[in-house]
Amino acid sequence: MTGTVPLLEVTNLRVRFPTRQGPVEAVSDVSFDVHPGETVAVVGESGSGKSVTALAVMGLLDSGRVEGGSIRYRDEDLASVGTKRMREIRGEEIAMVFQNPMTALDPLYTVGNQIVEAIRLHRETGRKEAQQRAVDLLREVGLPDPERRARSYPHELSGGQQQRVMIAIALACNPSLLIADEPTTALDVTVEAQILRLMRTLQRDHGTAMLFITHDMGVVAEMADRVVVMYAGKVVEQGRVEDVLNDPQNPYTRALLASIPSPTISRDALMPAIRGAVPSLLETPSGCRFHPRCPEAFDRCPTEEPPLFDIAAGRDSRCWLHDRTPAGAVRGRAAGPSGEGASALGVGRAG
Amino acid sequence: MSSDVAGSPLAPVVPDQPRSGDRTPPTPSSSEAPPRRRGAAAAWAGLKRFIRTEKLGAVSLALITVFVVMAVFAPLLAPYDPLQQFRRNLTEAPSGTFWLGTDDLGRDVLSRLIYGARSSMIVSVVTTVVSLVLGTLIGVTSGFLGKRKDMVIQRLMDAIQSVPPLVLLLFLAVVLTPSMSSTIIALTIVITPSFNRVARAETMRIREETYIEAARATGSSSLRTMVKHVLPNMAAPMMTMASLLFAGVIIAESALSFLGIGTPPPTPSWGGMLSSGARYVELAPWMIIAPGLILSVAVFAFNLLGDALRDFFDPRLQR
Numbered sequence: 001m002t003g004t005v006p007l008l009e010v011t012n013l014r015v016r017f018p019t020r021q022g023p024v025e026a027v028s029d030v031s032f033d034v035h036p037g038e039t040v041a042v043v044g045e046s047g048s049g050k051s052v053t054a055l056a057v058m059g060l061l062d063s064g065r066v067e068g069g070s071i072r073y074r075d076e077d078l079a080s081v082g083t084k085r086m087r088e089i090r091g092e093e094i095a096m097v098f099q100n101p102m103t104a105l106d107p108l109y110t111v112g113n114q115i116v117e118a119i120r121l122h123r124e125t126g127r128k129e130a131q132q133r134a135v136d137l138l139r140e141v142g143l144p145d146p147e148r149r150a151r152s153y154p155h156e157l158s159g160g161q162q163q164r165v166m167i168a169i170a171l172a173c174n175p176s177l178l179i180a181d182e183p184t185t186a187l188d189v190t191v192e193a194q195i196l197r198l199m200r201t202l203q204r205d206h207g208t209a210m211l212f213i214t215h216d217m218g219v220v221a222e223m224a225d226r227v228v229v230m231y232a233g234k235v236v237e238q239g240r241v242e243d244v245l246n247d248p249q250n251p252y253t254r255a256l257l258a259s260i261p262s263p264t265i266s267r268d269a270l271m272p273a274i275r276g277a278v279p280s281l282l283e284t285p286s287g288c289r290f291h292p293r294c295p296e297a298f299d300r301c302p303t304e305e306p307p308l309f310d311i312a313a314g315r316d317s318r319c320w321l322h323d324r325t326p327a328g329a330v331r332g333r334a335a336g337p338s339g340e341g342a343s344a345l346g347v348g349r350a351g
Numbered sequence: 352m353s354s355d356v357a358g359s360p361l362a363p364v365v366p367d368q369p370r371s372g373d374r375t376p377p378t379p380s381s382s383e384a385p386p387r388r389r390g391a392a393a394a395w396a397g398l399k400r401f402i403r404t405e406k407l408g409a410v411s412l413a414l415i416t417v418f419v420v421m422a423v424f425a426p427l428l429a430p431y432d433p434l435q436q437f438r439r440n441l442t443e444a445p446s447g448t449f450w451l452g453t454d455d456l457g458r459d460v461l462s463r464l465i466y467g468a469r470s471s472m473i474v475s476v477v478t479t480v481v482s483l484v485l486g487t488l489i490g491v492t493s494g495f496l497g498k499r500k501d502m503v504i505q506r507l508m509d510a511i512q513s514v515p516p517l518v519l520l521l522f523l524a525v526v527l528t529p530s531m532s533s534t535i536i537a538l539t540i541v542i543t544p545s546f547n548r549v550a551r552a553e554t555m556r557i558r559e560e561t562y563i564e565a566a567r568a569t570g571s572s573s574l575r576t577m578v579k580h581v582l583p584n585m586a587a588p589m590m591t592m593a594s595l596l597f598a599g600v601i602i603a604e605s606a607l608s609f610l611g612i613g614t615p616p617p618t619p620s621w622g623g624m625l626s627s628g629a630r631y632v633e634l635a636p637w638m639i640i641a642p643g644l645i646l647s648v649a650v651f652a653f654n655l656l657g658d659a660l661r662d663f664f665d666p667r668l669q670r
Contacts, residue, residue, distance in 0.1 A: 091570035104561040118569045
């Protein structure tokens with residue numbers, strides 16, 4: 001993965017929203033990249049800035065503004081290309097699938113028409129030809145009887161079918177990058193599995209890279225090659241999916257993974273959860289933003305903000321526990337009860 | 352309103368099964384997508400479908416056609432000259448000679464009614480259409496610009512609306528000379544803010560919809576998004592608003608005629624007939640019953656048409 005040139009390279013991205021209480025930084029200093037054909041998942045709780053990051057890449061921030069950093073797509077900086085070029089890129093180069101398919105389709109047009117629109121925005125195609133392509137796309141996303149479906153209005157389709165249509169629209173111009181913003185959150189579990197499978201198949205067939213926004217670790221495991229964990233507008237950990245899920249280095253990632261309810265947990269026991277709530281961006285905690293909720297926080301956490309520590313090749317984590325300098329070594333206690341992570345950490349610090 | 356029902360997540364989600372697919376009439380499976388006719392043929396097909404699906408709409412359309420025919424062919428339809436005074440037949444009750452009677456100056460009520468359709472129809476249709484277009488333009492622009500510009504535009508509209516309509520009309524009566532075009536101008540000024548208000552509210556609502564974001568995400572420009580997605584999605588409430596205000600305009604036109612800046616006498620207008628007839632209610636009730644009835648029917652017909660159009664243009668309500 002490291003050998004190829006990244007398709008999308010987000011560096012030190014900052015996004016601010018003006019509010020009545022003053023500017024709020026929804027995304028601060030976020031960096032990651034997406035290579036051709038790979039899937040990168042961005043995970044985090046609500047309010048972690050993951051959707052804002054996606055919208056920033058698309059240039060679709062309404063009131064927010066990119067205040068710093070760069071978003072490079074191939075060899076263009078999306079933050080500064082200008083509206084006209086950005087319009088060409090949207091749909092043609094980078095397409096997006098939204099969270100709620102029920103509202104993402106215009107209720108007044110047939111789904112066939114909406115796909116035709118998407119095609120004709122970027123391609124000099126005749127109406128007939130575009131309609132044929134629309135039907136082909138609907139067939140490709142697995143809608144039964146695509147000729148008839150093309151004539152259906154969105155309300156005549158189920159949620160899963162609507163999301164398939166959204167995917168068809170996104171793929172209409174064969175984009176190199178697909179941004180999926182929680183595409184299955186609004187669907188029920190059986191449909192979710194179908195849609196995820198479909199997206200994987202299409203991605204393989206078209207060689208599309210995917211930026212997958214989700215809050216569901218299960219989806220991450222199923223879809224992604226690499227994962228970026230975000231908390232309160234910052235990247236706290238990133239790395240290959242197997243590594244991060246099997247051996248989470250950051251206490252936040254560990255807590256997030258620990259809060260996945262398992263079927264073996266007793267019905268009377270409390271569901272595992274991270275105590276507290278995501279901090280309001282108006283009053284971000286001092287030092288490490290996670291420290292008020294962190295089970296492993298120590299005296300350094302509230303005072304100094306940890307940098308991203310490069311803990312292995314292609315693996316970063318933002319936590320003072322990784323600090324191997326003398327100042328960090330003062331800290332004695334090893335990480336909490338989560339066995340594997342703690343021991344791995346211990347080894348890391350000893351070496 | 353109806354527009355919220357279909358989009359609500361309350362609808363049962365059956366995993367990937369067509370929800371109402373079976374109700375759509377089976378169409379011959381050809382490999383081509385919907386055939387689209389253009390121009391006149393498409394309009395004709397649309398009209399036929401409208402008459403088939405909207406029964407009440409068809410009735411209202413028929414009534415409105417009658418009014419339009421009345422207005423256009425008034426000279427052929429009216430039995431007498433609407434200005435001719437039969438001095439010997441003042442306030443005569445309906446009879447074989449004067450089907451709807453005569454007024455206080457001995458003019459034939461039926462002829463005046465038929466000619467009156469001209470001023471009433473022209474004034475109310477032109478006013479409603481012009482205010483609809485103006486109000487939509489202002490409202491959508493304002494809603495899209497937002498922030499300070501929106502504030503300025505809306506306060507301006509509020510200022511117009513804060514003046515009682517009658518006072519505003521009186522003021523305009525002083526400024527403008529009485530004529531049909533002044534009536535239209537005056538009423539347009541009074542009514543445009545109402546359209547603006549609905550258009551702005553709808554714009555604010557629609558611009559937050561995901562399908563607008565989705566349209567932009569496929570590379571649609573702002574103007575294109577506005578024309579293709581925002582305007583059509585606000586057509587239903589605007590249509591309803593138009594039919595409601597149309598009724599108001601017909602009545603306001605009569606009020607204006609009464610005040611002397613409406614259609615100037617002796618040109619017949621329904622409003623003018625009503626106001627002059629009001630003085631003779633006990634003596635010659637036919638003077639007021641005929642124009643009153645036709646006014647009510649006109650208002651009713653346009654209200655029905657508004658409702659029918661709204662239903663017709665909403666694909667979720669199609670049967």
